[in-house]
Amino acid sequence: MARSSPFDNPGKDVNNVKADDVLTPRRQQELEALTAELAKFRSPKQVRRRGA
Numbered sequence: 001m002a003r004s005s006p007f008d009n010p011g012k013d014v015n016n017v018k019a020d021d022v023l024t025p026r027r028q029q030e031l032e033a034l035t036a037e038l039a040k041f042r043s044p045k046q047v048r049r050r051g052a
Contacts, residue, residue, distance in 0.1 A: 020027060 022028070022031065
Protein backbone atom coordinates (compact mmCIF):
# COMPACT_ATOMS: atom_id res chain seq x y z
CA MET A 1 0.00 0.00 0.00
CA ALA A 2 1.34 3.42 -0.90
CA ARG A 3 0.27 6.66 0.70
CA SER A 4 1.11 10.30 0.16
CA SER A 5 0.53 13.37 2.26
CA PRO A 6 -0.65 16.78 1.08
CA PHE A 7 2.17 19.32 1.10
CA ASP A 8 0.18 22.37 -0.02
CA ASN A 9 -0.40 23.79 3.47
CA PRO A 10 3.13 24.50 4.77
CA GLY A 11 3.38 25.20 8.49
CA LYS A 12 -0.37 25.21 9.09
CA ASP A 13 -1.00 21.54 9.83
CA VAL A 14 -1.18 20.00 13.30
CA ASN A 15 1.81 17.77 12.44
CA ASN A 16 4.36 19.48 10.21
CA VAL A 17 6.75 17.10 8.50
CA LYS A 18 10.29 18.08 7.62
CA ALA A 19 10.90 16.49 4.22
CA ASP A 20 14.02 16.33 2.10
CA ASP A 21 14.11 18.22 -1.19
CA VAL A 22 12.93 15.64 -3.73
CA LEU A 23 14.42 17.64 -6.61
CA THR A 24 18.05 16.91 -5.70
CA PRO A 25 19.85 14.51 -8.07
CA ARG A 26 20.17 11.88 -5.30
CA ARG A 27 16.45 11.94 -4.49
CA GLN A 28 15.51 11.92 -8.18
CA GLN A 29 17.63 8.79 -8.65
CA GLU A 30 15.95 7.15 -5.65
CA LEU A 31 12.50 8.06 -6.96
CA GLU A 32 13.31 6.62 -10.38
CA ALA A 33 14.45 3.36 -8.76
CA LEU A 34 11.31 3.23 -6.60
CA THR A 35 9.08 3.93 -9.59
CA ALA A 36 10.75 1.15 -11.58
CA GLU A 37 10.17 -1.34 -8.74
CA LEU A 38 6.56 -0.26 -8.25
CA ALA A 39 5.91 -0.61 -11.98
CA LYS A 40 6.86 -4.30 -11.72
CA PHE A 41 4.20 -4.95 -9.08
CA ARG A 42 0.65 -5.49 -10.29
CA SER A 43 -1.74 -5.26 -7.37
CA PRO A 44 -4.98 -7.21 -7.74
CA LYS A 45 -6.80 -4.49 -5.78
CA GLN A 46 -6.76 -0.72 -5.66
CA VAL A 47 -8.17 1.40 -2.84
CA ARG A 48 -9.03 5.08 -3.04
CA ARG A 49 -10.02 7.28 -0.18
CA ARG A 50 -13.50 8.75 -0.47
CA GLY A 51 -13.62 12.47 -1.09
CA ALA A 52 -10.11 12.56 -2.53
